[in-house]
Amino acid sequence: MSKPKPTDIEKRVSAAGSTVTQSSETLLEVSDLTTYFRSSRGLVRAVDGVSFKLDRGKTLGIVGESGSGKTVLARSIMGLLPRSGLERNGSILFEGTELIDFGPKEMRPYWGAQMSMIFQDPMTSLNPVMKIGNQISESIREHLDVSKQYAKELSEQLLVSVRIPEAARRLDEYPHQLSGGMRQRVCIAVALACGPKLLFADEPTTALDVTVQAQVLDLMATAQNERFMAMILITHDLGVVAGRTDEIVVMYAGRIVERADTKTLFSNMKMPYTEALLKSIPRVDQPSHLRLSTIPGRPPDLVNPPEGCKFAPRCAYAQDRCTQEEPPLREITPGHEYRCWFPVGTPEGAGALANNRAQGTTATGLVFQEPEVATTTRGDG
Amino acid sequence: MEDLRPDAVPGGSGSAMEEIVGESINRGLLGAPAEISIAAIETGGEGESSRHKLSLGAKFAIGWMVFVILFAIFAKLGIITWGDPNESFTRCARRGPFSEEGSVSGFLAGCDSNGRNMMARLALGAWSSLYVAIGAIILGFTIGGTLGVIAGYFGGKVDTFLTGLFNIFLSIPGVVLALALVAFLQGSAEQAQDAFLSPELILIIAIGVVSIPLVGRIARASALSWTQREFVLAARSQGAKHRRVIIKEVLPNVLPAIFSISLLGIAIAIVVEGTLAILGVGIKPPTPSWGNIIATDRGNLFTSPHIVFEASMMIFFTVLSLNMLGDVIRSRFDVREGVL
Numbered sequence: 001m002s003k004p005k006p007t008d009i010e011k012r013v014s015a016a017g018s019t020v021t022q023s024s025e026t027l028l029e030v031s032d033l034t035t036y037f038r039s040s041r042g043l044v045r046a047v048d049g050v051s052f053k054l055d056r057g058k059t060l061g062i063v064g065e066s067g068s069g070k071t072v073l074a075r076s077i078m079g080l081l082p083r084s085g086l087e088r089n090g091s092i093l094f095e096g097t098e099l100i101d102f103g104p105k106e107m108r109p110y111w112g113a114q115m116s117m118i119f120q121d122p123m124t125s126l127n128p129v130m131k132i133g134n135q136i137s138e139s140i141r142e143h144l145d146v147s148k149q150y151a152k153e154l155s156e157q158l159l160v161s162v163r164i165p166e167a168a169r170r171l172d173e174y175p176h177q178l179s180g181g182m183r184q185r186v187c188i189a190v191a192l193a194c195g196p197k198l199l200f201a202d203e204p205t206t207a208l209d210v211t212v213q214a215q216v217l218d219l220m221a222t223a224q225n226e227r228f229m230a231m232i233l234i235t236h237d238l239g240v241v242a243g244r245t246d247e248i249v250v251m252y253a254g255r256i257v258e259r260a261d262t263k264t265l266f267s268n269m270k271m272p273y274t275e276a277l278l279k280s281i282p283r284v285d286q287p288s289h290l291r292l293s294t295i296p297g298r299p300p301d302l303v304n305p306p307e308g309c310k311f312a313p314r315c316a317y318a319q320d321r322c323t324q325e326e327p328p329l330r331e332i333t334p335g336h337e338y339r340c341w342f343p344v345g346t347p348e349g350a351g352a353l354a355n356n357r358a359q360g361t362t363a364t365g366l367v368f369q370e371p372e373v374a375t376t377t378r379g380d381g
Numbered sequence: 382m383e384d385l386r387p388d389a390v391p392g393g394s395g396s397a398m399e400e401i402v403g404e405s406i407n408r409g410l411l412g413a414p415a416e417i418s419i420a421a422i423e424t425g426g427e428g429e430s431s432r433h434k435l436s437l438g439a440k441f442a443i444g445w446m447v448f449v450i451l452f453a454i455f456a457k458l459g460i461i462t463w464g465d466p467n468e469s470f471t472r473c474a475r476r477g478p479f480s481e482e483g484s485v486s487g488f489l490a491g492c493d494s495n496g497r498n499m500m501a502r503l504a505l506g507a508w509s510s511l512y513v514a515i516g517a518i519i520l521g522f523t524i525g526g527t528l529g530v531i532a533g534y535f536g537g538k539v540d541t542f543l544t545g546l547f548n549i550f551l552s553i554p555g556v557v558l559a560l561a562l563v564a565f566l567q568g569s570a571e572q573a574q575d576a577f578l579s580p581e582l583i584l585i586i587a588i589g590v591v592s593i594p595l596v597g598r599i600a601r602a603s604a605l606s607w608t609q610r611e612f613v614l615a616a617r618s619q620g621a622k623h624r625r626v627i628i629k630e631v632l633p634n635v636l637p638a639i640f641s642i643s644l645l646g647i648a649i650a651i652v653v654e655g656t657l658a659i660l661g662v663g664i665k666p667p668t669p670s671w672g673n674i675i676a677t678d679r680g681n682l683f684t685s686p687h688i689v690f691e692a693s694m695m696i697f698f699t700v701l702s703l704n705m706l707g708d709v710i711r712s713r714f715d716v717r718e719g720v721l
Contacts, residue, residue, distance in 0.1 A: 080618055084537055104617075111620035125611040129633040138629065139619035190619065 026093075027230050028054040028077070028198060033090035033100075035069075035076040035254075042303040046072040048254040049090070052247075056197070057228045059221075061241030061262070063277065064251035067299045070234045073251070074200045078115055079107040094198070113143040116196040118220075120203040122183035126175040126190075132159075133171030136190050143194045158189040161226075162219060181212035185219065192223055199224070199231045205240060217244060239281050242266060247335075250274050253300050253310040256329060260336040270336070270343035272317045275371055296366060309341070316371050317342045317352045318362040344371075439709045442702035449699055453511050456504030466501035467667050476685075493674065493688050494681050502669040503695055509670035510696075513584045514650035520589030521596045522643045528593070529600025530635055534608050534627050544601065547594035555591040556656050562587035563662045580665055584657065588650045595646060596639055603638040607631050637714030644707035648700040655696060671696050 035047035047069045054060050062070045075081050077092055079102060092099040094114070099107070119125035126135060136158055137151035146154070152171065159167035162185040175183055184204065191199060201220060205213040221244060224231050235241055241248055241262070248265045250258040250273060258271035269275055276295045297314040300306055306313060312322040321341050331337040342352035356368045435443075455461040476492050491499050532543035550558065563583055570578035607613065608631055616630050651671070657663040658672030659679070666673055674692040682689055 078618060080614060108620050108622070111618050113620060117615070117618040119611050119615055121611060125615045127612045127616070127630050127634075130629065134629075138616070138621065138625075142620050142622075142625070187615070190615070193619070 025056050026053055027056045027095060029091075029093040030077060031091040031093075033073070033076065033092060034088070035072055035081070036087040038085040038087065039303070043087070044302045045254050045305065046302060047076055050249075050251075050254075050256055051090075052249055052256070052259065054198070054230050054232065056230055057224070058247070059224065059231045059233060059245045061245035061248040062232060062234045062251060063236065063238055063241060063248055063274075065236050065277070065295075065299060067302075068251045069254035069302075070236075070251055071202055072254075074117065074202055074232060074234055078111070078117060078200065079104065080111075080117070109143075112139045112196065113194040114196055115198040115200065116191040116194070117200040117202060118184075118187050118191045118204045121207040122180055122187050123207065125187055126183055128175055130174075131171065132173055132175065132178070132186055135186070136171075136193055139190065139193045154193070155189075158193055159186070161223070162186070162189045162192075164189075180208055181216060184208060184212075184216050188216070188220060188223065192227070195227060195229075197229060199229055200234070201231060202234045203236070204233075206235070206237075213240070237281070238266075238278050250277070253305055254302060255310065255339065256337075257311065257340075258338040259329075260338075264333075264336050268336075268345065270332070270338040270345065271311075271340050272315045272342075272344055272349075272371065273311045275344050276314075276316075279371060293369075296369070309339070312362075313364045314366065315364075316356060316362060316366070316369055317344075317349055318364045318366065319352050319355065320363045323363055435709065438705050442705035442709075445698050445702040446706065449507055449695070449702075450511065452504050453507035456501070457508040461504075464498040464501040466497060466505045466669055468497065470496040470498075472496065491685075491687050491691075494678050494685065499674075499688065499691060502674060503671070503691060506669040506671045506674055506692065507695065509581070509664045509668060510651050510654055510672065510699075511647075513581055513588065513654050513664070513670070514647045516581075516585035517588035517650045518592055518596075518643050518646045520585060521592030521646060522639060524589075525593040525596030526600045526635075526639045529597035529602075529639070530604040530627060530632060532597070533601040533604025533606075533635075534623070534631055536605070536608075540601070540605075543597070547597050547601075550590075550594040551598075556653060556660075559587040559591050559653060559657060560660060560662060562590055563657065567662075584654065584663065587657075588653050591653065592646050592650065595649075596642060599642045600635055600639045603635040604631050607634045637710060641707045641711040641714075644703050644710065648703040648707075651696055651699060 030053075031051045033047055033050045034045070037044040037046060050069075050073060052060065062073065064070050072081070076088055077099075079099065081088070083103075088100065090100060094110070099110070102110075126132075133152060133155050136155040137148070140146065140151045140154055141148070144151075155171060156167050159170055164170055164182060164185055170178070170186075175186070178186065184207075188204075199220075204220065205216050208216060217240065220231070220233075223229070233241060233245060243262070245262050247259065247261050249256050250265075250271060252273050258265065258269065258274050260268075265274065266278075269278070273295075276293075279293045280295060282292055295314055300310050300313070306323070308324050308326050309315070309318070309322040310326070312318040315322065317340075319342060325341070327339045327341045329337050329339045340349075342349045353371075356362045357370070360368055362368060456466075470492060493499055493502065528543050528547075532540045566578060566583040566586060567580075570583065613626060613630050616626050621629075654663055654670060655672030655675060658670060659676040661676070663672045663676065664670040666677060671692045675689050678685070678688040
């Protein structure tokens, strides 16, 4: 039980995973994960049968609007959800270890050291009455058996690595003395402190100024490359994940509705929901006075979800079949799966669209709106 | 034209104006130039700077507490005792501070019905009262604070149980509960010939137990709201244990709230001690406390009101000061009013 030499730890902290051969070995495999909450209204199906794989060092983007179950999925995988009223089933394999039955006690060695999380709002995810240095060194000392002095030095190095100027002075400052972007950097430093193999970033830039968003995302990408760390980037903004992820999962009503590698998803999306999400991003080549397109309606009630396809009530392609039968998640081309009867860019989809255009409404009674972006974005991806 | 004048300043008269004038007087007293106070009246005052400036009331409160604490400590240590609190001068009995005998004998605060030096008794009484009240609140602060934070942090069954316990204790009137505890503890102390359970300690325990649910509920409410914050989840996601999260993340945020309620609690405890004294179970005479000075001489209220008046004033100003200090601390640390 001798204390490990600083050099060993430094290696562990600064380049976790570097000892592992840089093969595309599976780090996390989630299969058929369900997370239900018992409420007075009934069972809330926040995550409903989600499966995906994540390789070491890769980045997975999880996209969906508010209430689609992104955050619950991440917290469910990490086992951070309050246990009362929770029903969690399925399988979470992390480096081959099944985590689904682990309670907080069994999960504690994983938290921080193996997997770690960055939260949405840096204003609330740092303790207002604790010095920044202590917030970082706390988790270092929790997981690594090092001296106080050495933990402090490591904290300073971490602050330097997240590009915080005058790192030594910042250690003795409180969160309120930093700006929002700086605070999020501190949060990143805290999350990276013990060299996790998997980093969850739950809307890390949503609460930040647009000018800082790109910096923070770049910083996370750099940190990820340096450490060969896998990352799950959760966002509602397809613009954030474009070009920063290897694979994207689009979630709707607690389910995966489309999964593909980033390039395929942007160039050859199949799910009308993905198309609608992309359509709602403002585009620089459009005139600034143009109205932003929106997705009509709201996400479905997770206690009583609609019959058939959950997106049908808001979908421009919806046909009678969509309201009766839920489409399964089908893998049509390898690595690209989606959940739709009338996929975008297929003869079925075009037929459904033509049918709805002729009728003026969709099968669910929605006034038909042309999903025009599909033709304009296809080329430039 | 003259009739329209009151309408020209809608709502400007009354309290708002008094406040402004009051503020300008404060500024004047604090040594600010007179021009500024006039400008303050004209522009409606600049309230912003007052946040980090102590109000006159708060300054008085601090001054009074320093005085009372020194008054008590000096009397206890015998540095300035103002005379023997238990020596009886029958000639001076019931003489007020401004009576001939009172002034001649040098008893600044007059004498009580037994001719004892009121100044000395008030000073030593300050010691007994504060000792019991602060001791009781330290007990309530520690136990109530701990239980409250645990209840608020863990929630669920732990919370239901502890909140239920607090509610049971709160449903019994504080004085009745304290009375019962004193009777019980005195009885058992006498039976066991226990020298450890001194009368003061019995009072501290009795009043302390009464204050546990008061502090506990505030601590629980505050801990509950802080526990929901993301930084607690962030700390947990870094692998911190519950004990560490409670001590390092939640407690430092809860402390200002329970510290402020504890200052108010000291004030309440002083009053409870006085009430118990009047009911005959407070600090035992001849040892003076503010409460038993009032209790002993309440029958002489019409013939020599100064005895009860002096002790009451000590309690009044101390309670007022502690309330003000509690408010200052609460606003300083930005603890929301709602948790109280």
